[in-house]
Amino acid sequence: MGNRAIGAQEKFYKETNMNKDFGKKDFLPIWCEQCNVQGYIFVEDAEIPAFLICKKCGYEASQVWCPTCGMGGDFIKDIKKRPTFWYCSKCRTKYQLPSTFYDNPVTIHPESDLPEGSHIPEISNPKEVT
Ligand SMILES: [Zn+2]
Ligand SMILES: [Zn+2]
Numbered sequence: 001m002g003n004r005a006i007g008a009q010e011k012f013y014k015e016t017n018m019n020k021d022f023g024k025k026d027f028l029p030i031w032c033e034q035c036n037v038q039g040y041i042f043v044e045d046a047e048i049p050a051f052l053i054c055k056k057c058g059y060e061a062s063q064v065w066c067p068t069c070g071m072g073g074d075f076i077k078d079i080k081k082r083p084t085f086w087y088c089s090k091c092r093t094k095y096q097l098p099s100t101f102y103d104n105p106v107t108i109h110p111e112s113d114l115p116e117g118s119h120i121p122e123i124s125n126p127k128e129v130t
Contacts (some may be wrong), residue, residue, distance in 0.1 A: 049086075
């Protein structure tokens, strides 16, 4: 299973000209609420907070990680208001966002943009991909 998943990932990187990042970046499934489709993002490290923008519709979301709970997700509320911190919904820990957080948005690629044959939803935890 792991090998097949890596193959799909490699193919995707090649066909999107991101092969230089292959092996260096994690990818995570992100749901675009506006398109109502499954999308994917590519990040250096899933534990670094990321500001996300959907390639198709411009929907804004976040991917942040709470080391206390060991869980991540779209936890930044009212992202349109550009908050400089966020609270974990579970443990209520407050986290400061980097000052450049909104300057470097990460693109959400809708699943429909993935090359045919690279259906990869079985990867729910990038940490399992070695
Ligand atoms: Zn969208
Ligand atoms: Zn937490």
